[in-house]
Amino acid sequence: MLECTPKEPLPKDARTTGSINPIKTCQPVGALYAALGIHGCLPHSHGSQGCCSYHRMALSRHFHEPAMASTSSFTEGASVFGGAANLKTSIKNVFAIYNPEIIAVHTTCLSETIGDDMPTIIKQSEIPEGKYVIHANTPSYHGSHVTGFSNMCKGIVSYLAESDGNPKKERANIFPGFTNPGDMREIKRIVTEMGVPSIMYPDTTGVMDSPVRKTYEMFPRGGATIEAIQDSGNSKMTLSLGAWSSDEAAATLQSKCGVPGVPLRIPIGVKATDDLIMAVKKGFGVDVPEPLEVERGQVIDTLIDIHYQYEGKTVAVFGDPDIVIPLVEFLITMGMIPKYVLTGTPGGKFEKIVNGMLEEAGIEGSRVKAEGDLFDLHQWIKEESVDLLIGNAHGKYIARAEDIPLVRVGFPVFDRAVHPLMPIVGYRGCLRLIEMISNVLLDRRDRDCLDEDYELIL
Amino acid sequence: MTMTDVNIDEILAPMPDKVKKNRRKHIVKKDASAGCRPQIEANTRTVPGIITQRGCSYAGCKGVVVGPIKDMLTITHGPIGCAYYSWGTRRNKARTDDSTPPDQIYSTMCFSTDMQESDIVFGGEKKLAKMIDEVVEIFHPRAINICATCPIGLIGDDLGAVSKAAEERHGIPIIHYNCEGYKGVSQSAGHHIANNQIMERMIGTGTEKVDGKYVLNFLGEYNIGGDAWEIERVLEEIGYTVGSTLTGDSAYATIKNMHTAHLNLVQCHRSINYIAEMMETKYGIPWLKVNFIGIDATIDTLRDIAQCFGDKELIARTELVIERELAAVTPEIERYQKICRGKTAFIFVGGSRSHHYQFLLRNLGMEVMVAGYEFAHRDDYEGREVIPTIKSDADSKNIPELHVKPDTEMYRPPHLRLKMSQEKYDELVASGVLNEYRGMYPDMVNGGIMIDDANHFETEELVKVFKPDLIFTGIKDKYVTHKMGLPSKQIHSYDYSGPYTCFRGAVTFAKDVAHSLSTPAWKMITPPWEQSITEQR
Ligand code: SF4
Ligand code: SF4
Numbered sequence: 002m003l004e005c006t007p008k009e010p011l012p013k014d015a016r017t018t019g020s021i022n023p024i025k026t027c028q029p030v031g032a033l034y035a036a037l038g039i040h041g042c043l044p045h046s047h048g049s050q051g052c053c054s055y056h057r058m059a060l061s062r063h064f065h066e067p068a069m070a071s072t073s074s075f076t077e078g079a080s081v082f083g084g085a086a087n088l089k090t091s092i093k094n095v096f097a098i099y100n101p102e103i104i105a106v107h108t109t110c111l112s113e114t115i116g117d118d119m120p121t122i123i124k125q126s127e128i129p130e131g132k133y134v135i136h137a138n139t140p141s142y143h144g145s146h147v148t149g150f151s152n153m154c155k156g157i158v159s160y161l162a163e164s165d166g167n168p169k170k171e172r173a174n175i176f177p178g179f180t181n182p183g184d185m186r187e188i189k190r191i192v193t194e195m196g197v198p199s200i201m202y203p204d205t206t207g208v209m210d211s212p213v214r215k216t217y218e219m220f221p222r223g224g225a226t227i228e229a230i231q232d233s234g235n236s237k238m239t240l241s242l243g244a245w246s247s248d249e250a251a252a253t254l255q256s257k258c259g260v261p262g263v264p265l266r267i268p269i270g271v272k273a274t275d276d277l278i279m280a281v282k283k284g285f286g287v288d289v290p291e292p293l294e295v296e297r298g299q300v301i302d303t304l305i306d307i308h309y310q311y312e313g314k315t316v317a318v319f320g321d322p323d324i325v326i327p328l329v330e331f332l333i334t335m336g337m338i339p340k341y342v343l344t345g346t347p348g349g350k351f352e353k354i355v356n357g358m359l360e361e362a363g364i365e366g367s368r369v370k371a372e373g374d375l376f377d378l379h380q381w382i383k384e385e386s387v388d389l390l391i392g393n394a395h396g397k398y399i400a401r402a403e404d405i406p407l408v409r410v411g412f413p414v415f416d417r418a419v420h421p422l423m424p425i426v427g428y429r430g431c432l433r434l435i436e437m438i439s440n441v442l443l444d445r446r447d448r449d450c451l452d453e454d455y456e457l458i459l
Numbered sequence: 460m461t462m463t464d465v466n467i468d469e470i471l472a473p474m475p476d477k478v479k480k481n482r483r484k485h486i487v488k489k490d491a492s493a494g495c496r497p498q499i500e501a502n503t504r505t506v507p508g509i510i511t512q513r514g515c516s517y518a519g520c521k522g523v524v525v526g527p528i529k530d531m532l533t534i535t536h537g538p539i540g541c542a543y544y545s546w547g548t549r550r551n552k553a554r555t556d557d558s559t560p561p562d563q564i565y566s567t568m569c570f571s572t573d574m575q576e577s578d579i580v581f582g583g584e585k586k587l588a589k590m591i592d593e594v595v596e597i598f599h600p601r602a603i604n605i606c607a608t609c610p611i612g613l614i615g616d617d618l619g620a621v622s623k624a625a626e627e628r629h630g631i632p633i634i635h636y637n638c639e640g641y642k643g644v645s646q647s648a649g650h651h652i653a654n655n656q657i658m659e660r661m662i663g664t665g666t667e668k669v670d671g672k673y674v675l676n677f678l679g680e681y682n683i684g685g686d687a688w689e690i691e692r693v694l695e696e697i698g699y700t701v702g703s704t705l706t707g708d709s710a711y712a713t714i715k716n717m718h719t720a721h722l723n724l725v726q727c728h729r730s731i732n733y734i735a736e737m738m739e740t741k742y743g744i745p746w747l748k749v750n751f752i753g754i755d756a757t758i759d760t761l762r763d764i765a766q767c768f769g770d771k772e773l774i775a776r777t778e779l780v781i782e783r784e785l786a787a788v789t790p791e792i793e794r795y796q797k798i799c800r801g802k803t804a805f806i807f808v809g810g811s812r813s814h815h816y817q818f819l820l821r822n823l824g825m826e827v828m829v830a831g832y833e834f835a836h837r838d839d840y841e842g843r844e845v846i847p848t849i850k851s852d853a854d855s856k857n858i859p860e861l862h863v864k865p866d867t868e869m870y871r872p873p874h875l876r877l878k879m880s881q882e883k884y885d886e887l888v889a890s891g892v893l894n895e896y897r898g899m900y901p902d903m904v905n906g907g908i909m910i911d912d913a914n915h916f917e918t919e920e921l922v923k924v925f926k927p928d929l930i931f932t933g934i935k936d937k938y939v940t941h942k943m944g945l946p947s948k949q950i951h952s953y954d955y956s957g958p959y960t961c962f963r964g965a966v967t968f969a970k971d972v973a974h975s976l977s978t979p980a981w982k983m984i985t986p987p988w989e990q991s992i993t994e995q996r
Contacts, residue, residue, distance in 0.1 A: 003568070004561035005598050015597060019590040020539060020573040027540025049609055050505060051515020051640040055544035057935045062548075067939040069915070074505040076854050080613060080641045091508030097475045098916050099510070110538045111609040111641060114579060141538035142574045142610065215944040215984050217919065345539075376568075395547075398567060 003402040006379050021376035022395065024319050025345025028139035028149025030056040031179060031246075032107035033070055035153035038203020040224030041102030043095055044070040047088055047117065047136075048109030049080075063413040064182075064209045064421050069219060071095050071104075075111060084112050085122045092126040092134055101220060102227060103133040107153060113140035133227065135160035145346040146412075147245045147321050150179045154250035157202060157230060164234035164258035171285060172236045174260065175201040176250055178243030178267045178323050179412065180426065182210040182223075187424035188242070188268065191277065194293055197285050200229045200236060210422050234258030238284050240277065243267045243323030245346060267323050268426045269434075270331025271300055296428035303435055304335065310439040310459075311389075312336035317378060319343040319392035320411035322351045322371070328391065328410065329355055331434065333362045340366070340387050343373035375399060389442065406441040410434075465908065470920040478506050485911040487840075489903040496900050498845075501911040502836040504644045504854060510915035512807065512935055513833050515640035517541055519649025521606040523730060523809075524657070525636065527551035527681060529566040530559045530710045532600040536587050536618065537608025541640070542571030550683045550952050551707050558712040565600060574610065584616050591625040591633065602661075602711045605635040612639035632711075634660045644854050645834035645912075646809065647729065654733035655861040657705070657714065662738065663869060665715025671700025673768055674720045678735055678746070679727030679811070682707025684957015686964065690751045693961050697761065697780050698773060705731060718742045718869055721876045722767055724749045728896045729810030729832070729839050733861075739894065741863040745873040745884075748896045751960040753818030754785070754792070763892055769879050784962035792822065795969035798977055800824030802928040805921065807831045807913050807936065808950045811839065814899040816931060816950060819959070823969055828925045830899065831910035840909055842898035915939070929975060944984060946975035 029046060033056050036044035046053035053072035060068035071094075073079070073087040088106070095104055108119065119136045128134050137156035139149040154176060173192060177185045182205045189206070192199045207223015233239075234254065239262040241251035251262030263284065268274040274297075278289055315338045318325055322344045329339045342355050351371040359367050368381055379399050390396045390407040394414045400407035414420045424430045447455060467486050471479045484500035505511045514522070517535075522545040526533055535542035546569035555561045572590050574583050591603065603625075605618055618635035626633045634656050638649045675694065680687045687707045694701060702720045703713040718738065723746040725735045735746040747767055750756040758781050765777040802825045806813045813830045820827055832839060838846050873893075874884035887893045903909060910917065918936065922943060930940045931950040940947035948954060948971060959968040 005563065005565055005568070007597060011597060016593050017589070018572070018586055018593055019534070020542075020569075020571045021594075022546075022569050023539055023543055023571060023573070025539060026543040027538055029540070045508075049515050049641040050511055050513050050645075051518050052540065052609075054512070054514040054518070054935070055540065058548070058933075059544060061934045061938060065938060067942065068935070069510060071508050071510050072505075074507045074509070074511065075641050076504055076644055077641055077857050078853065080609070087507040090506075094475060094478055094506060094508030098473065098478070098508070109609070110540075110579075111613070114610045114613045140576070141540050142579050143576050145539070211942070213942055213944070213984055217939055217942040219915075 003379065003398055006376070006383065006402070008383055010384055011380065020345070020374045022379075023345050023374050024343060024392070024395070025145035025147075026059070027110070027141035028144060028146060028152065029107050029109055029141065030059055031146035031148065031150030032105075032137050032139045032153035033057070033068065034060060034179070034205065035150045035157070035203045036105035036107070037068065037208050038205040038224055039103060039105065039157065039230065040226045041220045042105050042224065043099055043101035043103075045091060045095065045104050045106045046070055046072045046109060047084060047106050047119070048073060048111040049075040052109040052111070059413060060209075062415045065418055066209045066211065068209070071099070073112070080111060080115065083115055084117045085125075088117070088122050089126045092128065096129050096132060099219060101132075103135065105153065105156070106134065106136040107139045107149065108136075109139070110141035113138065133160065147179055147323065147346045151246050151249050154203060154247060155253050158250045158253045159257065161227060161230045162234040162254055162258055163231050164260075167235065169237040169260065170235050172198045172200065173281065173284065174233045174236045174239040174254070175199050176239060176241045176247035177201055177204070178246040179321060180267060181421040181424070182206040182208070183422040183424045184267075184426040184430070187427045187429060188277075191268075191274075191293065191427050192240070192281055194290055195278070195281050195285075195287050196290070197281055197287060200233045201225060202230050202233065234260060236260055238263055240265055240280060242277075245322045245348065266327040269324065269327035269430060271297070271334055271428070271431055272330055273327040274427050274431070293428070300428045300431040300435075303432060307435070307439055308336055311442055313338065314388040314442065315340040316389040316391055317341035317382065317387045319373070319375070319378060319396065322346050322348060324411045326351070326354055330358055331431065333358060333364070335435070335438070338364055338367070340368070341378055341381050342367065342369045343378055344371050345374060347372045379403075389438065391438075406445050408437045408441055465906075465924055467908075470917065470924070474916070478509070481506055482917070486917075487909045489900065489905055489907050489909065491905040496841050499837060499840045499909060499911055501832070501840060502644060502647060502834070502855065503852065505912055511912060512914075512933060513645045513912060515646065516638045516642040516649035516652065517606060517608050517640045518545060519646030519730070519834070520636050520638035520653040521545050521604075521649070522549060523646060523681065524650055524653035524706055525604045525606065527553065527566055527706045528604070528709055528711055528714065529553040530563045530600070530712060531602045531604050532565045532570060532594055532598055533604040533606060534570040534572065534587070534590060534594065535606050535608060536572045536574070536583060536611050536616065538574045538610065539571050541608040542569050549681070550955075552682050552685050552688070553708045559710045563601065565598065570594065579610055579614055582614055582616055583611065584621050587616065587618070587621050588625060591621070592628070595629045595631070600631065602632040602634065605633065607635070607637050607639050609640040612637065612641070632660060642857055647834040647836065648858050650730040651733055651858050654731060654737075655859065658734055658737045658861060658863070661711065661714045662734070663715075663718040663742070663866065667716050668719045669700060669702040669716055673699045673722070673773070674702045675699050675764070676702050676717050676720045676723045677704040678723055678725045679731035680704050680707050681727070683951070684953045684959065686751070686958040686960040689958040689960045689964050693761070693780060693784065697765075697776050699764070705734065718744070720744055721878075722747060722764070724764070725896075726751065727811040729835055732896070737861065737863045739873070741866050742869050743865070743871045743873050744876055745893045747893055750815050750818060752812070752815035754788070754822045754962060754965050756815070756818035757961050766892065767877055767887065769877075769883065788962045788966050791966045792969055795973040796824050798973040799969065802976065803828050803925065804929045804931060805829040805918070805925070805927045806931040806950065807833070807918070808931065808933060809833050810835060812950050814839070814902065817902055819965060819968055822965060823972065826904050827907065828904065828927055829908045829910060829921050830903065831913040833912060835911065838896065838898060840899050840911070842900070843896050929972065944981070946978070946981070948972065948975055
């Protein structure tokens, strides 16, 4: 497995170009996912059909759910003469055949390179009364799938959110960031538990974790309704979770409708969850209810009880910046040593933030890289290994090659079911992370130890 | 409703007129009494806005054909996505062997030039050249593939020039594919582009002759779930040598020498018939359409192959192996038949599987009511005899045709390759054994439906009409099917099972299908509080 990866460190500058085993993919898949978080929405990919097929495939493999989307099906002609005709035909056909409430169009690198003018084409399209077509530009040669998610969130705000000019309602908007439906559900629960009404979007609960009902519903019962999204301009504040995935949308909503955005991290780990709860408490003047206090206390209790199972272990973490940053913080809370931290998504502030946290914790000798890839990580591990890998499913090859346990977190996790339904956010998410991490380390110990060291009670 | 009552026009009724008119031509009902084969429209553009299952030319070229060549390092030239999605998603198993040590296997890795905005503006040739230099220095591959994606064609990077210059710098073959996603109308264009380059740049460049009395190449077999390995096991037990597979567990090192084989076996006709034909013209190697999916189909195929060589000993050995394998699997198959018999299915997949699996399902007592291909041409449905009548349109004209001539040194007439007389060879051709494919239509059940580029809407409607027990499909439709309360099996990736080929594979498949049908959860979808009194136990 991966035997072709050189054992020796590479000479300096031997590798400066391109990506080998990336930790990112392209914008449209994120935009498609975000669009699925609107109730009654059919995402539409404006480009050749291959991209759309790939994006649907990736989402279906991760969520084990249908991921519907239509495509402009460009062939060579459209690529030369522009895709306006294809998009107009698509919009007409989609409304006639599938009858969604809304079509959310995203571009691909093909339509971006041709320079199709989306707002104009949409304006010229036939849109039935009461239906909507929105769009986001998602050029794949810029950013990553996280950028695409962010761009679609921004598109949703700019097309739909409105302010009626009345005083703001005692209600929070939640921009949940590029997370699983299980996480979104948990975030909503926490805010509801505090007695604060909320509007979450995008909201893929009920869409990408929908139950089996014997009849297929092309537009499942979940997702944020268009009315709710429109009304979000009248909420008191926006909890913007994850700088990379949510901040732009929150800023747009702030300038468009005057709803202040509170930038927060995705609530992974104790501190980030505390921050979310404090923001809600401060923003709405509510008290933290007993059940949340109990949950928090259980996490701290567990951390104290079993810290020796993981404390001092070194770990390599990779994935999307909004997931990795709070995760690293939590690992530090656990007393673990994040030795290698990588994301594929560009953005210099990733390195600054992670290095800052490591420095504050007095952890030295770690390597942090934005725009990194798994080949980088593998090379580093060959120089000096770690006790644990945390990241998406692509890490399993390094895990096997170097015989290191892997805890799957983030996107994509193709090879595990149930995963997208189980939260890693909030205090409950903390417990789950602790459980996953300590279990693989214990399994590892049991597997490797001598017979005489194989014990029941640790 | 009986099968023959299906009213296709009624199914399509809600579509806009233009769409209806277009789609009508892609759907054909089998009517055995009609005598002639009806024409089906295929390999034409998908209607924009339709939820299609099709992919693109790049997916066909990199994803299906060249990506699995294990000892070649394949660089996708483009933004990150295309490379990312074709990374590890096809389960083309590969392993080390005499000619390919573990440190020469790259097929589980993903290489992308990861084009950024400035590269799109100023051109990506320099970046590509630099990446080639770097990967050569780091990995020392035997050969490199370069695959283009949509924006590359638009900005006009000259892959040929970059590859040629790099080839001179490094002294290894660097083969490029202009397989931009928008070319053609589906994956099919990419298969063709890949076939052309493999033919031009790989096959025939080696000098080693493959040892063996009967050397076969295996074309259009991608070793999903180990399919090719199971076939090879059986073939080798009979006494054949498999020179190379294209392209499952295949290596540049062996593809080079494919021209020395005696006979080409073609499993997936759609994705690889180009190479089969070109090898016939250039080297005189005849080809045989085979099908190792299904017990009866495997037996027929094994007998066909033996017949092609006409060696008595080989024929006897073939029968012996058939008998032995059959005895080993029959009791198990019978066990699963009890669950499967009488059930019906739909099957929608790529090039040839929608046809092949019908044989295996029949072995289990099941019938396929509706079958369709994502990216086939008319000949895949109607048989090769229609090829001369297929008009090429603008989209297919963009795919270059490669015209080959008999190779002055390496051509050996087909009958000599097969070690038989000209007359005997002519007889084999005339009887439709060699160089022939009859397509899916003759094997469809009467009243069944063939549907090209089936879309989501039609699938749902056809389910309402036929109420199948099981749908065989790819990942994009898999969970849709489950929500309908129907079991589904992925026939692209086998849901991480396999192999499904030959005798033992049939058992694995039978077990998987039986399990899909009988999983206890299907009976639990309605909760007890919603069941009527009589339903409650
Ligand atoms: S990188 Fe571009 S061409 Fe490739 S899949 Fe993504 S959007 Fe499509
Ligand atoms: S195997 Fe099927 S048929 Fe042939 S290329 Fe395709 S997806 Fe393949």
